[in-house]
Amino acid sequence: MRANGAATALRVGAAALALAALPLLVGDFWAYQLGLFYLYAIAALGVGVCWGRAGFLPLGQGLFFGLAAYLSGLALIAFEQRPGWLLLMLPLAVCVPGVLAFAIGVLVFRRRGESGPYFSMITLALALLAFQVANNWESVTGGFNGLKGIPGLPGLDSYAAAYAVAAAALVAAALLVAWLYRAPLGVLWAALAQNERRVVMFGFDSNRLKAVAFAASGALAGIGGALYAPQQGLVTPQLVGFALSADLVIWAAVGGRGSLLGPALGAIAIGVLSGELRDRFPYWEIVLAIVFIAVVLFAPEGLAGAIAPLARWRRRRQAQADSPAIAAPPRADAGRAARLELDGVDVRIGEVTILDRLALSFDRPAIYCVIGPNGAGKTSTFNVITGELAAQAGSVRFDSRAIESLPAHRVVRLGIGRKFQIPSVFPALSVADHLAIALWSARARPLDLLRPSLRRWSSPLLDALRARYPFLADGTRAAAALSHGERQILELAMALLGEPRLLLLDEPCAGLSPQETAAVIDVIRWVRTQHGATIVVIEHDMALVRTLADHVFVLHNGKVLAEGTVAAIQADPAVQAIYVGAAK
Amino acid sequence: MDPASFVAPALNALFGIASLAIVALGLAVVLGLLGVLNLAHGELVMVGAYCAYVAQSQGWPYLAAVPLALALCALLGWSVERWLVRPLYQRPFDTLVLTWGLSLLLRKSAEAIFGLGYKSLTEPIGGTLEVLGTSYPRYRLLLIATAAVVLGALFAWYRRSRTGTRIQAMVGNPDLARALGLPVRRYASATFVAGTCLAGLAGVLIAPLVPVQPFMGLDYILMSFFVLVVGGLGSLAGLSTGSALIGGVNSAVSALSDSTGGYLSVLVIAILFLWLRPRGIHAR
Numbered sequence: 042m043r044a045n046g047a048a049t050a051l052r053v054g055a056a057a058l059a060l061a062a063l064p065l066l067v068g069d070f071w072a073y074q075l076g077l078f079y080l081y082a083i084a085a086l087g088v089g090v091c092w093g094r095a096g097f098l099p100l101g102q103g104l105f106f107g108l109a110a111y112l113s114g115l116a117l118i119a120f121e122q123r124p125g126w127l128l129l130m131l132p133l134a135v136c137v138p139g140v141l142a143f144a145i146g147v148l149v150f151r152r153r154g155e156s157g158p159y160f161s162m163i164t165l166a167l168a169l170l171a172f173q174v175a176n177n178w179e180s181v182t183g184g185f186n187g188l189k190g191i192p193g194l195p196g197l198d199s200y201a202a203a204y205a206v207a208a209a210a211l212v213a214a215a216l217l218v219a220w221l222y223r224a225p226l227g228v229l230w231a232a233l234a235q236n237e238r239r240v241v242m243f244g245f246d247s248n249r250l251k252a253v254a255f256a257a258s259g260a261l262a263g264i265g266g267a268l269y270a271p272q273q274g275l276v277t278p279q280l281v282g283f284a285l286s287a288d289l290v291i292w293a294a295v296g297g298r299g300s301l302l303g304p305a306l307g308a309i310a311i312g313v314l315s316g317e318l319r320d321r322f323p324y325w326e327i328v329l330a331i332v333f334i335a336v337v338l339f340a341p342e343g344l345a346g347a348i349a350p351l352a353r354w355r356r357r358r359q360a361q362a363d364s365p366a367i368a369a370p371p372r373a374d375a376g377r378a379a380r381l382e383l384d385g386v387d388v389r390i391g392e393v394t395i396l397d398r399l400a401l402s403f404d405r406p407a408i409y410c411v412i413g414p415n416g417a418g419k420t421s422t423f424n425v426i427t428g429e430l431a432a433q434a435g436s437v438r439f440d441s442r443a444i445e446s447l448p449a450h451r452v453v454r455l456g457i458g459r460k461f462q463i464p465s466v467f468p469a470l471s472v473a474d475h476l477a478i479a480l481w482s483a484r485a486r487p488l489d490l491l492r493p494s495l496r497r498w499s500s501p502l503l504d505a506l507r508a509r510y511p512f513l514a515d516g517t518r519a520a521a522a523l524s525h526g527e528r529q530i531l532e533l534a535m536a537l538l539g540e541p542r543l544l545l546l547d548e549p550c551a552g553l554s555p556q557e558t559a560a561v562i563d564v565i566r567w568v569r570t571q572h573g574a575t576i577v578v579i580e581h582d583m584a585l586v587r588t589l590a591d592h593v594f595v596l597h598n599g600k601v602l603a604e605g606t607v608a609a610i611q612a613d614p615a616v617q618a619i620y621v622g623a624a625k
Numbered sequence: 626m627d628p629a630s631f632v633a634p635a636l637n638a639l640f641g642i643a644s645l646a647i648v649a650l651g652l653a654v655v656l657g658l659l660g661v662l663n664l665a666h667g668e669l670v671m672v673g674a675y676c677a678y679v680a681q682s683q684g685w686p687y688l689a690a691v692p693l694a695l696a697l698c699a700l701l702g703w704s705v706e707r708w709l710v711r712p713l714y715q716r717p718f719d720t721l722v723l724t725w726g727l728s729l730l731l732r733k734s735a736e737a738i739f740g741l742g743y744k745s746l747t748e749p750i751g752g753t754l755e756v757l758g759t760s761y762p763r764y765r766l767l768l769i770a771t772a773a774v775v776l777g778a779l780f781a782w783y784r785r786s787r788t789g790t791r792i793q794a795m796v797g798n799p800d801l802a803r804a805l806g807l808p809v810r811r812y813a814s815a816t817f818v819a820g821t822c823l824a825g826l827a828g829v830l831i832a833p834l835v836p837v838q839p840f841m842g843l844d845y846i847l848m849s850f851f852v853l854v855v856g857g858l859g860s861l862a863g864l865s866t867g868s869a870l871i872g873g874v875n876s877a878v879s880a881l882s883d884s885t886g887g888y889l890s891v892l893v894i895a896i897l898f899l900w901l902r903p904r905g906i907h908a909r
Contacts, residue, residue, distance in 0.1 A: 098722060151900055157718055158662045159854075159899055161725075166847050166892050173885045283843060287729060294722075323737055330730035334709070337722050 053216065060208040064201060073200050076207035076272060078312040081285075082305035083214040083265040085292045087258030089305075090218060092290070093298030094227065095254040096234025100161045101168030102289045105138035105259040107175065107281025109266030111182060112137060114191040114276045124195040135263040142259025146252030165286070172282030187277030194271045203272045210268055211305065214261055219301055221257065223493040225481055228474050230254050235467040242427065242461075243482035243539065244453035262289075288312075291333050297345030306344050366499035369480050372540050374456055379440065379542035379575045380404050386425055386435035386445075388418075388599070395421045397599035398435070403543070406573045408565065410586045412610075413596035414619060419579045420462060422596070423545050427459055428452040439543070454483050458541030462548045462579075464528035466520040466535075473516025475531055476503060479538035502572075506534050509564065526557045533561060537568055544568070544576045550585060562588060595619075632759040638869075640765045641876050643772035644831055646868040649849035650776060651823035657858035658796050658816050660717065661710055664724040666849060667842025668731035669698050669821050673828020674837045675735060678744045687749035690832075694825035701731075702821030706814045728842060735839040743836040768830055775826070780861040792816060848875075851895045857905025866906050870894070 064072035084106050092098045116130035145167065149160050175182045182188055192198070197206055221227050229250055232240050237247050270276050279285070289308070296307020311329070318325040336343055381403045388396040396418045403409055411419050424430035426437060428449040437445040444452050453459070466475060473496075480498045481490070489495055507514040512527055513534060523531060533549055549565070550558045562585070569576055580586050586593060586607060593610045595603045603613045610616055652666045663669075673694040680690035709723045750767060753760035783789040795802045795812050803809045835841065848871060856867020871891055879887030898905065 096718070098718070100725070148896060149899065158721055158850075161721060162847065162850050163892070163896065163899075165843075166851075166888075166895075169843060169847070170885065170888050170892060173888060177883065177885055283840070290725075291729075326733040327730060327737060330726060330733055333729065334723055334726040337719060337726060338709070338712075 053212070057208075057212050060212065061205065063208075064204055069200050072204045074313065074316060075309070076204040077269075078309045079207040079211040080265040080269050080272065081289070081292070081312055082211055082308035084262040085289050085296070085304035085308040086214055086218050086301075087261035088289050088293035089298050089301070089303060090221070090230070090254055090261070091258045092293060093300070093304070094222070094234065095230040095251055097157060097251060097255075098161045098290070099164045099255065099258060099286075100290065101164035101166075101171075101283075101286045102258065102262050103281050103283065103285035104164070104168045104171045105142055105262035106266040106269070106285060106289075107171065107276070107278075108141070109134045109138050109263035110270045110276045110280055111175070111188060113267040114188045114270035115181070117191050117194075117271055118188075121192050127195065131267055134267040135260055138263035138266070139256050139260030143252050143256035146255035147248070150248040150251045165283070168281065168283055168286045172278050175278035175281050182276075182278065185278065187275050188270075189275055191270050191274045191276065193274070198271070207268060207272065210264055214264055215302060215305065218257075218261070220493070221491075222301060223496070224491050225477070225485060225493075225495045226250070226253070226490040228470070228478060228496070229481075229490065232467045232470060232474070232478055235469060236465060238429075239461075239465045239467065240478075241450045242453055242459050242465075243478060243535075244450050245482070246448075246450045291329060294333055294336050295343050297341075297343030299342060300345035303343050303345030310344065364497055367494060367497045369484055369498040369500045372456075372483060374542065377456075377542060378406050378573065379456060380438075381426065381543055381575070382436075382438045382441075383422070383425070384436050384438075386422075386432045386437065388421060388425060388430060388432050394599055395430075396425065396432070399596075399600055401594060401601065403575050403577060406569070406575050407591040408569055408589050409575070409577045410590035410593045411577060411579050411596060412581070412583075412586060412593060413602070417596035418599040419596055420547060421599075423459065423547060423577075423579070426452070426545065427457060453541075456483070456542040457545065458482075458536045458539045458543070459545040460532050460536040460547060460549055462551065464525070464532045466523075466528055466531060468521035469519055471516055472513060472518050472520065472523070472531065475520060475535055476513065476516070476538060479535035482539040483541075484539075500538065500540075502540065502568075503538060506537070506564075509560070510534070526553050529553055530557070530561065533564065537564070540572060540574075542574055544574050546576065546578045548579055548581065550580075550582065558585070565589065632757045633761065636756065636759070636761050636765070636769075638873065638876070639769055641872040642865065642868045643769040644834070645848060645852060645872040646776060646864050647768075647772040647830060648824075648827045648845050649852040649864060649868060650779070651820040651827065652846070652849040653853055653858065653864055654779075654823060655817055655820035656853060658792065659710075659813060661720050661817070662717070662724070662850070663817075663820065664721060664846060665705070665728040665731060665842075666724075666820075666824055667844070667846030668728045668735075669701065669824035669842075670828040670831075670845045671735060671837075671839065671842040672697055672701070672731060673825035673830075674832035674835070674841065675739060675744075675828075676825070677829045677832035678739075678746055678837050681746050681749075690829045691826065694829045695822050698821045698825030699818050702818040703814065705821070706817035710817065711810070711813070728846070732839050732842065739839070741839060743838045745836060746833040748833040764833060768834075771830060775823075776861060776864070848891070851891055853905070854895050855898050855905055857907040860907050863905055863907035870906075 063075065067075070084102055088099065088102055112134035113131055116127060116134060120126040120130060149163050176185055193203065194206065197203065229240060229245060233247055233250060241247050292307035292311050293304035294307070295311055296305065297303025315325065315329065340346060383399055383401040386396050386399040399418065399422065401422070411422065413419055421430055425432050428444065428447050432445055435445070436443055439455055439457065444455065477496050477498060480500060480503065481495060485495060510530055512518070512523070513531070520528065520531065529549065529552065533546070536544060536546070546565070550561050553561060565576060565578070568574055578589060590607050593604065593607055594601055595610060595616050597619050602619065603610055603616050648670055651669065652663060655661050655663045655666070676694035676697060677687065677690040680687060680693060705724070705727060709727065710720055713720045713723070748762070748764040750764045752763050754763050754766055756766070783792065791807050792812055794805070795807060795809050799809050852864065852867035852871050855870050856863035856865070871894070874894060875887040875891050878890045
């Protein structure tokens with residue numbers, strides 16, 4: 042780890058040195074131009090965070106860049122004679138856009154699943170609105186002609202100093218983003234982009250996570266904007282409007298939105314090229330739009346993808362450097378028996394009755410099997426328990442606490458774990474990241490998500506699972522490269538690692554070979570005795586039910602038809618009737 | 626009070642709703658039936674408007690702009706569906722990004738061909754008509770009538786005709802429709818082209834009443850989208866209530882304060898609907 046850190050420091054130092062030496066090579070005019078694009082590059086990093094990492098596209102980032110530029114411009118003018126105040130005002134000019142972005146994110150992401158296009162459209166609308174405000178509010182913003190005569194940063198207003206400030210800010214911003222990407226937060230963002238529902242089922246508030254990503258992008262745009270005002274000396278409404286917002290998206294895409302430095306690379310390369318070609322070649326912007334479409338269609342990795350072989354070599358070296366595991370803290374409520382009761386639960390969708398005054402009780406540490414024909418309401422029951430499906434009537438109580446109106450992530454945090462019927466993983470994430478996310482579930486406090494060391498968490502249960510399933514120990518493989526059986530086991534392992542007190546398993550053995558099935562049964566029983574968890578299994582295979590179940594519920598048409606031991610159920614004529622189709 | 630004093634505001638409101646509804650119709654077709662949010666919708670309206678400008682500045686009859694816009698938008702719609710949308714029906718997010726790229730391409734092309742400045746057109750039918758004692762511009766009345774006919778005819782055709790029923794089948798369950806032997810791919814392509822053509826047609830209709838310029842599409846896509854957010858997809862009633870609410874609030878607040886206030890209130894309404902009624906007033 043230490044050698045690795047030294048190598049990183051060396052690389053960052055070399056990059057900083059190269060940036061510092063650049064003006065000597067290209068001359069003052071170009072250095073001045075580059076300084077501007079460094080500031081745009083910082084904002085483009087933020088587009089990368091949202092679009093490349095967390096998977097939602099902001100179309101109005103100019104709003105935050107321009108807002109910070111206006112704030113910092115106004116502060117520089119107002120406090121020209123008292124520069125001490127600027128130490129407070131300039132950071133404020135960065136924070137305000139960040140806080141605003143967070144507030145917008147919280148407001149818009151509140152409804153899950155609807156956020157993709159809605160979010161993009163609302164950010165676009167906000168940028169256009171901001172343009173109107175900046176244009177019309179002449180007394181403050183200077184109107185169409187802009188805010189003029191902004192002084193440079195005190196003591197740093199030579200061309201060379203302005204370049205150095207921009208370069209230092211870019212390096213600092215890139216380090217900040219690199220840190221976020223290494224921290225659990227960055228892993229969760231990447232997970233969100235691929236499978237939001239699974240992230241929620243680990244007890245994370247996905248809407249809040251997205252709002253934090255958007256806040257980070259707002260603050261990054263804020264850094265660029267706050268430095269833009271003193272560097273350029275002029276802030277116009279064009280900055281908050283659509284044009285810069287669109288450029289930032291293009292730069293991020295062409296540079297490579299998925300990588301850390303791609304968006305910055307795009308901003309600098311395309312920005313400089315545009316500055317050169319825009320006036321000489323009238324169709325340049327059209328060419329750029331075509332390049333954008335082509336990159337999105339055929340080369341989503343962008344320019345950064347072109348130099349990826351180098352990065353890949355670096356990653357392999359990092360993986361080899363073995364870092365010691367850290368014991369994850371135990372769950373606060375570990376070992377307490379769970380008690381879940383559903384009473385009178387009604388779910389109707391249109392004319393169709395899904396659950397019909399369903400009453401179920403899981404009140405001791407045991408393995409319960411829920412069986413029933415297709416459409417009996419088994420998976421819907423799980424969805425009601427985990428707060429994803431709203432019941433029109435009835436109560437769901439966990440440890441005698443009403444949970445029917447809690448959002449899904451909070452239900453899960455009470456100690457309920459779930460494995461979906463179809464293996465639900467994050468295709469592009471590594472096995473190690475999957476297991477780490479599962480360990481953070483219900484253990485990591487919000488601020489812990491900023492600590493990269495959490496990626497080295499381990500637990501006795503994880504060690505035991507790795508010993509049973511060697512493929513879990515090779516953490517570098519992507520989930521997309523796993524076989525169906527391995528994915529089933531990976532998801533089961535993730536559900537177990539949170540050490541929930543109530544574990545909901547939806548057909549854990551579907552599509553597994555007899556050997557794999559035997560292994561899964563083994564693990565379920567072992568967890569049951571080892572951790573005293575209450576386990577509810579939906580299953581079709583009666584042979585499996587016979588080997589697993591302590592108690593069986595038979596669901597039919599949304600209500601309980603029969604319950605009892607396996608033997609009692611098999612002897613029940615009503616159960617035989619629905620399975621064999623005998624006369625009423 | 627003189628009843629005639631209500632006629633002009635009522636006709637103005639009707640005109641506002643009709644022009645918003647006709648502009649949003651193409652987006653409603655594509656989003657409602659194919660689930661594709663075409664971010665280039667506003668720019669297709671712009672293409673239609675520039676067609677009208679070309680026709681007028683060449684001295685052609687105004688109606689010549691209609692086939693011109695339809696041909697151009699059909700070509701654009703067909704190629705976009707074929708190359709940018711069809712490969713990505715499973716990846717709606719990428720479609721959003723790609724149509725956004727297309728909107729950029731169209732806008733920059735208009736800028737390169739016609740320049741950044743405003744073009745203003747003269748109304749092809751001038752003069753006013755006496756309505757209940759109030760004189761009102763003929764062209765606006767024509768626009769209201771055209772919008773009503775196009776909307777009514779389209780929805781009636783969709784509900785009643787054989788092809789409309791088949792398209793409904795495709796919307797409900799594309800896989801089953803394909804299994805039944807319906808040419809789903811052709812229907813999807815035709816639906817997309819219909820949406821883009823309607824956008825072009827709307828552009829021709831509104832061109833004489835608005836400043837024609839490369840950035841005009843931005844407002845139209847946002848307003849159309851908000852109309853659909855508020856009204857809900859898939860019904861004539863949704864499209865009209867959405868247009869009425871968005872258009873009404875926008876013009877009322879704009880008249881009381883300024884255009885920024887109108888814009889802000891539309892945005893607030895859209896966000897409120899997103900929380901409280903994400904499927905709009907007339908949910909399908």
